[in-house]
Amino acid sequence: MDSVTEVLVVGAGPTGLILAGDLARAGLGCTVLERRAEESNLTRAFAVHARTLEMLDARGLADDLVATGARVGALRVFGKLEVDLSQLPTRFPYVLVTPQYNTERVLEEHASALGAQIVRGAEVVGLRQDNDGVELDVRYQDGTLATRRAMYAIGADGVGSTVRQALALPFPGHSAVQSVMLADVRLSEAPEEVLTVNAAGDGFSFLAPFGDGWYRVIAWDRRRQLPDDAPVELDEIRDITQRVLGTDFGMHDARWMSRFHSDERQVPHYRVGRVFLAGDAAHVHSPAGGQGMNTGLQDAANLGWKLAAAVQGWTPDSLLDSYHTERYPVGRAVLRGSGALLQLALAQSLATHAARWLLANVVGRFVSPPAIVSRAVSGIGIAYAAPRSEHRLVGRRAPDVLFTSGKARESRLYKTLRGGKFVLLTPAGVGAAIGRRWAGRVDFATPADATLPMMLVRPDGYVAWVTDESAPASRDAALRTALTRWCGHPTNM
Ligand SMILES: Cc1cc2nc3c(=O)[nH]c(=O)nc-3n(C[C@H](O)[C@H](O)[C@H](O)COP(=O)(O)OP(=O)(O)OC[C@H]3O[C@@H](n4cnc5c(N)ncnc54)[C@H](O)[C@@H]3O)c2cc1C
Numbered sequence: 001m002d003s004v005t006e007v008l009v010v011g012a013g014p015t016g017l018i019l020a021g022d023l024a025r026a027g028l029g030c031t032v033l034e035r036r037a038e039e040s041n042l043t044r045a046f047a048v049h050a051r052t053l054e055m056l057d058a059r060g061l062a063d064d065l066v067a068t069g070a071r072v073g074a075l076r077v078f079g080k081l082e083v084d085l086s087q088l089p090t091r092f093p094y095v096l097v098t099p100q101y102n103t104e105r106v107l108e109e110h111a112s113a114l115g116a117q118i119v120r121g122a123e124v125v126g127l128r129q130d131n132d133g134v135e136l137d138v139r140y141q142d143g144t145l146a147t148r149r150a151m152y153a154i155g156a157d158g159v160g161s162t163v164r165q166a167l168a169l170p171f172p173g174h175s176a177v178q179s180v181m182l183a184d185v186r187l188s189e190a191p192e193e194v195l196t197v198n199a200a201g202d203g204f205s206f207l208a209p210f211g212d213g214w215y216r217v218i219a220w221d222r223r224r225q226l227p228d229d230a231p232v233e234l235d236e237i238r239d240i241t242q243r244v245l246g247t248d249f250g251m252h253d254a255r256w257m258s259r260f261h262s263d264e265r266q267v268p269h270y271r272v273g274r275v276f277l278a279g280d281a282a283h284v285h286s287p288a289g290g291q292g293m294n295t296g297l298q299d300a301a302n303l304g305w306k307l308a309a310a311v312q313g314w315t316p317d318s319l320l321d322s323y324h325t326e327r328y329p330v331g332r333a334v335l336r337g338s339g340a341l342l343q344l345a346l347a348q349s350l351a352t353h354a355a356r357w358l359l360a361n362v363v364g365r366f367v368s369p370p371a372i373v374s375r376a377v378s379g380i381g382i383a384y385a386a387p388r389s390e391h392r393l394v395g396r397r398a399p400d401v402l403f404t405s406g407k408a409r410e411s412r413l414y415k416t417l418r419g420g421k422f423v424l425l426t427p428a429g430v431g432a433a434i435g436r437r438w439a440g441r442v443d444f445a446t447p448a449d450a451t452l453p454m455m456l457v458r459p460d461g462y463v464a465w466v467t468d469e470s471a472p473a474s475r476d477a478a479l480r481t482a483l484t485r486w487c488g489h490p491t492n493m
Contacts, residue, residue: 005029005117006311008136008150010124010163012036014045014100015279015296016156017107017118021059022304024114025420028311031148032111035157037121037141039108042256043099046195046208046216047290050085051379053092054400055301056106058417058461062092065106069098069211070194075377083374090380091400091414097194099210100293127153127166127275134274151311154276154303156296159263161281167272173265173335176286176342179225181232183217183257184210188250199345200244207241207249217241217251218287222346232257262286264335270324276303283331288341289377291334298379299327305420305459314441314488326384337376384462391453391466398457401425402448416443417461422487424479425455431479437490438483456482 007023009016012034023030048056048065056062071094073086086093112118121141128135134153138146155163164171187207196207206218219240234257238248266283270276279296303323309315375381386395401413416423422442424435431454432444442456454475456465465482469475484490 005031005148005150006152007031007307008033008134008148008153010136010153010155011157011279011281012104012108012118012120013156013158013279013296014103014107014293015281015300016154017104017111018055018059018297019154019156019278019300019304020116020118021107021111021114022300022420023308024111024116025059026305026308026312028308030115031117031119031150033122033124033136033138033148034118034120035123039101039104039120043101043210043216044287045100045103045290045293046097047294048096048098048103049290049294049378050088050090050092050094051382051397052294052297053096054090054380054397054414054461055297057091057400057414058301059110060418061106061110065098065103066092066096068102068106069096070209071095072097072194076193076195076197083377085374085378088374088378088380089399090378095195095290095378097208099216103293124157124162127163129153129272129274152274152276152307154278154307155281156278156300157281159265159280159284161277163275164267164277164281167275167277169267169269169272169277171265171267173263173284176262176264176339177220177346178261179220179227179230179259180262180287181217181219181221181237181257181259183219183232183234183237183251183254184214185217185234185237185251185255186213186253187215188252189247191249196245198244203240203244204345205237205241205244207245214255215249215251220346226259228259228261230259232259264339266328266331266335270299270328271320276307276320276323278303278327282327283335285335285338286342287338288345289334289338291338291377294379295331295334298330298382299323301460302327308420309488329385330382333376391463391468393453393455393463393466396463398455398461398463401445401452403445404428404448413445413457414461416445417457417459419443420459422459422464423457424483425452425457427454430454431476434476434479435483438487440491441487442483454479456486458486 006029009032012032020030020032053062073094075083123139124136125139126137133151135149155161202222203220208216219237221240234254241248264285278299306319384395424444425447428446435442453466453468458464464486467478
């Protein structure tokens with residue numbers, strides 16, 4: 001056994017890196033074990049959605065990432081059908097187009113600056129757990145084997161997750177699409193739009209910029225369905241792009257090409273004892289809608305503060321169970337949504353063609369797709385179930401409420417959330433004396449909008465508790481109960 005830490009994270013993809021930052025910010029000893037010896041400059045995701053940007057804002061990272069990419073205010077689904085994002089109630093009413101390696105770089109720098117250890121060339125090959133902790137067998141790049149122990153472990157090790165297999169969990173689902181071709185190319189004619197996409201009867205093509213003159217093309221041809229290891233010719237990609245987009249944009253000089261298949265799968269349990277699964281290790285689906293990385297980052301944001309609270313010993317174990325209860329349905333909905341989008345895009349039957357034509361040419365022209373679509377794709381509409389007895393806002397995303405405070409650092413909710421604590425939104429002075437008894441776990445702020453009810457916001461930006469009660473004695477009693485339930489027993493008695 002070579003060392004002990006509080007939390008071991010397996011995998012330094014986006015999910016593992018954001019978790020490492022959150023755990024380190026909470027003061028936990030956290031080590032990330034990554035199989036690859038070098039950082040990867042291959043990229044898969046390009047789309048960072050509004051809710052993810054809000055989460056990055058709550059870590060002080062959104063502005064850095066936004067500076068690396070291009071903002072797209074409407075997502076073209078196919079033909080004339082667009083999802084308008086510009087009216088979303090957020091500071092980020094767009095999708096940010098930036099290669100995944102930029103997101104990973106920003107997250108890794110943040111995690112390292114906060115003290116997380118990221119060990120590369122460290123492959124996890126075995127896992128055991130007992131009542132007090134988890135042991136991981138690690139094979140290092142030089143071939144040496146060691147065992148590392150921690151209170152908890154997280155499998156953020158992607159679709160082929162060793163952790164998931166070590167837990168003997170199934171990964172039920174099916175193959176969604178075969179023989180999808182990827183290529184990184186130069187273009188002689190730049191497309192007019194940042195993201196260019198269309199689907200026609202026998203295929204689709206999608207182009208996104210890396211921002212440095214290179215473009216990623218994703219293409220699929222129903223007429224040529226080949227195994228993943230079949231070589232890819234740029235001519236194939238040119239041909240399908242020409243057919244579905246009317247031009248191949250003069251693509252040339254491919255520096256990298258690959259063929260892959262995409263599955264739709266989800267693990268039935270996100271938690272097994274002291275081990276959690278997050279990101280692609282827990283759910284995978286087609287790239288349609290650009291949701292995979294976004295969902296993984298949001299899994300991590302849900303889990304990090306709960307795990308920190310558990311290690312610090314001020315929360316019941318049931319809070320850790322709520323990670324599965326809350327995130328499993330979100331993963332399920334993403335699988336269904338991206339699956340439906342893919343089926344529509346790859347439509348073959350006359351009926352589906354007709355539905356697509358109708359959507360693109362009739363519905364799309366006269367009415368915007370309902371706000372519910374943009375809220376779902378952007379993640380702004382995600383909410384967690386709450387008992388009927390709770391206030392209707394409980395479980396919903398807290399908007400970036402402005403404060404009356406003069407201190408710029410604390411002028412709005414998502415800046416205050418950078419402290420990684422709960423935030424009690426309270427009319428001036430009200431409840432603050434009570435809240436101070438939970439100092440260290442709760443920050444306080446007075447919203448500029450005096451009509452807002454008293455509200456406790458979780459560290460991940462979702463509403464924990466709200467009261468409309470105005471009678472001081474009942475309101476204060478309810479506040480004490482809510483703080484004890486969510487933030488443990490008072491720190492200052
Ligand atoms: C073509 C394509 C386009 C996509 N576009 C988008 C998009 O626009 N938006 C979006 O949100 N998502 C998109 N996705 C999905 C997105 O790329 C993934 O959802 C995301 O990378 C998942 O992140 P992760 O951290 O969970 O896993 P990964 O990124 O897979 O990271 C897992 C890490 O774990 C490491 N690892 C694996 N096994 C071990 C082990 N045994 N020990 C130690 N380390 C290990 C791996 O080396 C890897 O670094 C796309 C996917 C594809 C294929």
